[in-house]
Amino acid sequence: MPQMLHHLRETPSQTAGPYVHIGLTPNFAGIDGVYPADLGTAMVNGKTKGERIAIAGRVIDGAGEALRDCLVEIWQADAAGLYPSPSETRGSADPNFAGWGRCPADAATGEYRFETVKPGCVPFPDGRLQAPHVTFWIVARGINLGLNTRLYFGDEAEANAADPILSRIEHRSRVRTLIAERVGDGYRFDIRLQGPDETIFFDI
Amino acid sequence: MSTAGSNSSPETGAFWPRDRAWHPPPLTPAYKTSVLRSPQRALISFSNTLSEVTGPVFGQNLFGELDNDLIHNFAKPGESAQGPRIIVHGRILDERGQGVPGVLVEFWQANAAGRYRHKKDGYLAPLDPNFGGCGRTISGVDGGYAFRTIKPGPYPWPNGVNDWRPAHIHFSIFGSGFAQRLITQMYFEGDPLIRTCPIVNGIRDPAAIEQLTAPLDLAATIPMDSMAYKFDIVLRGRRSTLFENRLEGN
Numbered sequence: 001m002p003q004m005l006h007h008l009r010e011t012p013s014q015t016a017g018p019y020v021h022i023g024l025t026p027n028f029a030g031i032d033g034v035y036p037a038d039l040g041t042a043m044v045n046g047k048t049k050g051e052r053i054a055i056a057g058r059v060i061d062g063a064g065e066a067l068r069d070c071l072v073e074i075w076q077a078d079a080a081g082l083y084p085s086p087s088e089t090r091g092s093a094d095p096n097f098a099g100w101g102r103c104p105a106d107a108a109t110g111e112y113r114f115e116t117v118k119p120g121c122v123p124f125p126d127g128r129l130q131a132p133h134v135t136f137w138i139v140a141r142g143i144n145l146g147l148n149t150r151l152y153f154g155d156e157a158e159a160n161a162a163d164p165i166l167s168r169i170e171h172r173s174r175v176r177t178l179i180a181e182r183v184g185d186g187y188r189f190d191i192r193l194q195g196p197d198e199t200i201f202f203d204i
Numbered sequence: 205m206s207t208a209g210s211n212s213s214p215e216t217g218a219f220w221p222r223d224r225a226w227h228p229p230p231l232t233p234a235y236k237t238s239v240l241r242s243p244q245r246a247l248i249s250f251s252n253t254l255s256e257v258t259g260p261v262f263g264q265n266l267f268g269e270l271d272n273d274l275i276h277n278f279a280k281p282g283e284s285a286q287g288p289r290i291i292v293h294g295r296i297l298d299e300r301g302q303g304v305p306g307v308l309v310e311f312w313q314a315n316a317a318g319r320y321r322h323k324k325d326g327y328l329a330p331l332d333p334n335f336g337g338c339g340r341t342i343s344g345v346d347g348g349y350a351f352r353t354i355k356p357g358p359y360p361w362p363n364g365v366n367d368w369r370p371a372h373i374h375f376s377i378f379g380s381g382f383a384q385r386l387i388t389q390m391y392f393e394g395d396p397l398i399r400t401c402p403i404v405n406g407i408r409d410p411a412a413i414e415q416l417t418a419p420l421d422l423a424a425t426i427p428m429d430s431m432a433y434k435f436d437i438v439l440r441g442r443r444s445t446l447f448e449n450r451l452e453g454n
């Protein structure tokens with residue numbers, strides 16, 4: 001028999017459940033005094049470079065109802081297209097930009113909202129530029145493994161048309177599920193878990 | 205920000221593909237909420253880009269003294285949470301078996317009676333005035349982590365008419381890349397409710413359920429103080445930067 005590989009297996013996922021707020025946004029859940037503030041609530045400060053934008057929307061189930069108990073996290077590059085991460089080797093990202101945000105859906109409306117900056121372009125592994133985008137990760141009761149998707153910007157038609165990922169999506173009518181439309185100083189991005197307009201989710 | 209792993213070279217390789225047959229599938233009808241919340245179309249796959257291999261960093265300066273002590277982090281001065289005192293400890297590893305340092309681990313749980321401090325929890329078991337139910341820590345240089353808490357109670361939940369969750373602690377884990385992001389639950393060795401739970405049984409392979417079941421670890425107990433359970437967590441592995449990715453400038 002050949003030697004063993006000794007690889008481990010990834011810990012299996014389990015749903016975040018209905019009480020995810022206790023662990024990830026305890027102040028939002030009314031558990032005061034344990035942490036000074038919830039993590040991921042401030043992505044920008046007064047010195048952050050780039051165009052300030054808001055990203056807001058809802059996560060909608062197969063019956064057309066907004067999830068009012070979900071939690072959304074986003075991860076994006078800064079205005080120059082650099083990630084504030086040790087794995088970013090092309091340069092140093094804006095020290096006044098967190099890159100990561102976390103937001104529980106509003107308990108009454110299901111609305112999530114992030115105040116951030118518009119990201120710059122990040123290269124694909126083959127060197128082509130990707131269109132500006134924001135990575136989304138959605139967890140909730142009833143979601144057994146966190147869902148990954150991406151937001152692209154509706155006013156970046158040229159970059160979107162050349163994007164290496166968007167351009168290889170076979171069912172062209174589904175591409176629009178990843179495009180956030182500009183509304184005022186922000187972008188609207190609703191995520192549909194099921195139905196004819198089901199959002200594209202990625203296996204990253 | 206400084207991290208426990210900041211003196212080692214950053215990892216930049218792509219992640220090994222996720223084995224989705226090992227995880228519960230999106231649609232597990234016995235867990236009723238999954239029916240309307242499970243995407244039905246095939247996921248679209250693409251090779252990792254920088255957007256997936258990078259991820260946020262959390263520094264040691266984030267943590268308060270009691271963040272990893274659920275017995276005391278919500279309790280009034282001089283008081284403590286009620287219930288069996290336990291230590292939960294283990295290592296954050298990747299699929300290559302290497303410890304992952306600098307990982308933010310967040311956890312939350314019901315109190316010893318099975319009640320959450322949450323306005324949507326209507327279970328008639330009592331709240332413990334000295335128990336909040338949340339904590340966090342960061343893994344050390346070898347990937348090790350530990351926290352102190354009380355053993356949570358099982359609780360009933362509205363799914364079938366008589367469904368009870370096994371005792372569990374919820375975990376949220378960040379790796380070094382955002383594609384490693386994971387939420388899961390730890391169960392306790394010997395709990396008969398594990399095998400009847402529709403959420404647990406969304407996992408098809410019994411060995412994967414075993415992976416979520418923490419053994420009693422008598423060697424790590426503190427005599428006359430706390431029992432201990434060991435829970436190792438495995439994050440997705442990365443390819444070697446040197447051989448699988450083009451080097452900078454090549």
Ligand SMILES: [Fe+3]
Nearest residue numbers: 017369372374
């Ligand atoms: Fe729970």
